[in-house]
Amino acid sequence: MEFLWQEGHTAHATAEEAEAETLRMLNVYADFCEQELAIPVVKGRKTDKEKFAGAAATYTIESLMHDGKALQSGTSHNFGDGFAKAFGIQYTGEDNELHYVHQTSWGMTTRLIGAIIMVHGDDAGLKLPPRIAPVQAVIIPIAQHKEGVIEKAEELTNLLSKKFRVKLDSSDKSPGWKFSEYEMKGVPVRIEIGPKDIENNQAVLVSRTTREKLFVSLDNIEEEVERLLVRVQQEMLDAALKNREEKTSVALSYDEFKEIVENKGGFVKAMWCGDTECENKIKEDTSATSRCMPFEQEQLSDKCVCCGKPAKKMVYWGKAY
Ligand SMILES: [Zn+2]
Known part of the structure; x- marks a missing residue:
């Protein structure tokens, strides 16, 4: 039941620096997945329901396994100054005054080994990307x-x-x-x-x-x-990308959404009003969760797929490991 992970923490003088570091690390993880592991990822932000408790923002990279299930493959959090205020983490600024730091935290785990197996494997067995294969x-x-x-x-x-x-x-x-x-x-x-x-x-x-x-x-x-x-x-990267594209659908109505999650699986792109209530209902009805609000937004329609109220964001949904 144990797993290993890599995790980093930084503390910054300003909110802007913390945000820049959070996004920099997300991109480091995304590049690692795509360039080394040949696993394409969707970069985006978690909804408030799915973000790290207490964080100002959680960013994620989401990948799709061969069986159509989503896997959160790395996260990067901007903690803001909330934890600094709770635990009294301060620094002396150039003005010789004490200030609270702005923190980040980011991590990746050995679950990525599972991702390599589940993204690339075929009926003959494993398929390891040359850049990481122990025997090339x-x-x-x-x-x-x-x-x-x-x-x-x-x-x-x-x-x-x-x-x-x-x-x-x-x-x-x-x-x-x-x-x-x-x-x-x-x-x-x-x-x-x-x-x-x-x-x-x-x-x-x-x-x-x-x-x-x-x-x-x-x-x-x-x-x-x-x-x-x-x-x-x-x-290997091309094949994984093709598989993800084939298993990514658009849902414009709630019936369509439910039908796709139940019968096709994969990622479903759909509009969302921003209310946690709709997220909860979708999870209850279909067991799909919001994976992320991708940085690359598309205006699929102007209505929330669940409640029909005006939509704020396009979200990737899917059943996850
Ligand atoms: Zn809604």
Whole structure:
């Protein structure tokens, strides 16, 4: 029941500095998710009901899992000076007077490991983004009992391990078994090398995303592996983005909203009047919660999807983990 997390706290002289730091960290987290983990996120602000108790504002990045459920992937809070006033946290300003600080707090947890599994995995097993994969490429010798094959595979391993996280598997298991095993473990690139390849001064690269086979010359194999790792990383982000787009719907009426949450899942974009009452009703009726009020607002209609009163914000809704 335990999890690990990373958390930071800062204290600032002004409200503006605290707000800027809160948003800066949200962007650090968003970039980390998208660039390193290949998980696209929606950036936005939590409603008062969903924000951190006592915070002036909570910002969040929300991602969508393959099964259509939302996952809060990181949060950044602007505490304002509320906690400083409650606990007497002060600093001496340039005016030589005591002032209350403005605080921020932000964090991410190991639940992101779950997100990597649930966003990218497929029926063959894990799919790890190259930038974080513990093994980026596995080298599998073919017909390794034949003369020179193991030696060449070892030579290739030594060369590539200067630049990449590589592993040589020269165990007694059959190549087919090894292929499936490393697919299941999510290794982004497989490199096959056998007697015929050695004869042709080549190796075979296979991507975990497309399973396409590339025959590449051993003379520039470092560049080829690099290029393929970059491509796999991009393909994983593109696929996750496509999945999120396919599972994001717009609801203009409450019937439509309920129908989507029940039968399709995913994110539902809908207008909201700003009242907690409507949020509560939506949660009660559908078990979907407001994920965030995205920074990128759209005017879908001028009425709240729940009560029909004038709408203030477009909100992403969804069932969450
Ligand atoms: Zn309403």
